[in-house]
Amino acid sequence: MLRAARFAAVYALLTGAHEVGDYIVQDNADARAKGKPGREGAVACTRHVTTYTLTQAAALLAANRFLDLRLDPRRAAAALALSALTHYAADRCAGHWANDTDGAPLLVRAAHKAGKGGWLTADPRAGALLDQAWHKGWICLAAAIAAGQRTPC
Numbered sequence: 346m347l348r349a350a351r352f353a354a355v356y357a358l359l360t361g362a363h364e365v366g367d368y369i370v371q372d373n374a375d376a377r378a379k380g381k382p383g384r385e386g387a388v389a390c391t392r393h394v395t396t397y398t399l400t401q402a403a404a405l406l407a408a409n410r411f412l413d414l415r416l417d418p419r420r421a422a423a424a425l426a427l428s429a430l431t432h433y434a435a436d437r438c439a440g441h442w443a444n445d446t447d448g449a450p451l452l453v454r455a456a457h458k459a460g461k462g463g464w465l466t467a468d469p470r471a472g473a474l475l476d477q478a479w480h481k482g483w484i485c486l487a488a489a490i491a492a493g494q495r496t497p498c
Contacts, residue, residue, distance in 0.1 A: 409421070
């Protein structure tokens, strides 16, 4: 299978699983708490990212088997780890995107410094849109990692 076709399939799978994991599987309590400071927010975000990653892993595993994608398990695991870590980083910012203070989460401060502050403070939808753009960008890179060539043992 051509790597480009494998990449397209993996990107579609990870993106579809992202939507399911982020909106259908995510528990309401975790969605509300994942951006809270301290242990409560961290635990809620970890729970969410765990179910999110398991959703992506299940989709990737099923597609690998039924579509004969021939993914390298190590590359697939690395892709899922990248998706999980970057998802956690963004979701800890939940509810904070309009915060332009030095106490805001790192990604929020970076977004404001990158010139997104006016949008983030003026548009109540901006934080969610920026969050999803962040996720999809990293999913794209994760798909490229997973679709890469198998390495010999």
